[in-house]
Amino acid sequence: MRRIALALGSNMGDSAEILQGAIDDLAAVDGIEITAVSAVFETEPVGGPEQKAYLNAVAIGGTLLDDVSLLAATQQIEQGWHRVREVRWGPRTLDVDILAIDDEIIATEDLVVPHPRAHERGFVLVPWLDVDPDAVIAGRGRVGQLVAAVDVTGVRKTSVVLAVPDHGGAQ
Numbered sequence: 106m107r108r109i110a111l112a113l114g115s116n117m118g119d120s121a122e123i124l125q126g127a128i129d130d131l132a133a134v135d136g137i138e139i140t141a142v143s144a145v146f147e148t149e150p151v152g153g154p155e156q157k158a159y160l161n162a163v164a165i166g167g168t169l170l171d172d173v174s175l176l177a178a179t180q181q182i183e184q185g186w187h188r189v190r191e192v193r194w195g196p197r198t199l200d201v202d203i204l205a206i207d208d209e210i211i212a213t214e215d216l217v218v219p220h221p222r223a224h225e226r227g228f229v230l231v232p233w234l235d236v237d238p239d240a241v242i243a244g245r246g247r248v249g250q251l252v253a254a255v256d257v258t259g260v261r262k263t264s265v266v267l268a269v270p271d272h273g274g275a276q
Contacts, residue, residue, distance in 0.1 A: 106138070108166035109166055109168050110164070110240065111203060113162050113164060113200065114148075114161045114202075116158065116196050116209050117198045123267075124162055128142055128270065131179075132166075133202075134178045135251050136170040136174070138168045139164050139166040139270055141236050142162055144235050144236075147160055147161075148228035151228065166171075180201075183200065202229075205218060210243050224246075231257055231260045235262075
């Protein structure tokens with residue numbers, strides 16, 4: 106099983122409920138296991154039009170899926186939560202980004218892993234560090250060192266707690 110890190114974000118609707126639903130949906134996919142989820146952070150939007158703050162989290166787990174199937178699963182879950190892609194960096198009900206798959210470097214037309222901007226985004230690095238203090242972004246370095254180099258003033262821990270789905274004792 107390959108280790109995966111997934112970023113989740115939402116700033117439309119009941120974002121806490123949507124993030125939990127996305128975690129549950131990911132865990133329900135045959136070939137994906139979610140083993141840990143970060144605290145939830147409220148973050149100011151970066152780029153794009155004026156919009157309300159996001160809730161962001163990072164999920165860690167494993168997958169038996171190939172890259173194309175993993176991407177398709179994350180996009181299907183986004184669509185299930187009525188994700189629309191009208192404005193780049195615009196508001197969204199749900200965003201699920203593949204941050205890393207093991208220490209692989211993937212560059213296709215549809216998928217770039219590690220995520221090409223993860224190393225410069227506080228709203229990704231802070232929750233990632235929270236859930237996986239030893240995380241490394243292939244070709245970029247340790248998440249703990251990278252977070253020290255970015256502005257995290259708009260990233261605030263919330264009291265929202267996301268549940269890790271029960272894997273029937275397989276954790």
